[in-house]
Amino acid sequence: MPVIMKDERNYDDLLDYNWNYDSLPNRMPMSQRAKIFLPFAALTGFDEALENTLKNEISEMEERRGEILY
Secondary structure (H helix, E strand, O other): OOOOOHHHHOOHHHHOOOOOHHHOOOOOOHHHHHHHHOOOOOOOOHHHHHHHHHHHHHHHHHHHHHHHHO
């Protein structure tokens, strides 16, 4: 039988609790919460790098397709 440490038992009530989020007061709608983090860009330049990678991959695939066809 595994030994349960005291710290592990402290969270049992939270794990089994039936959270009713609709009844919480002052609940911000999901659409509003998303707007909070909009100005924050953790990965600056990520979108451009991803776009460049996609363009490169597409051009390589087109080149390979051309080699296979001929």
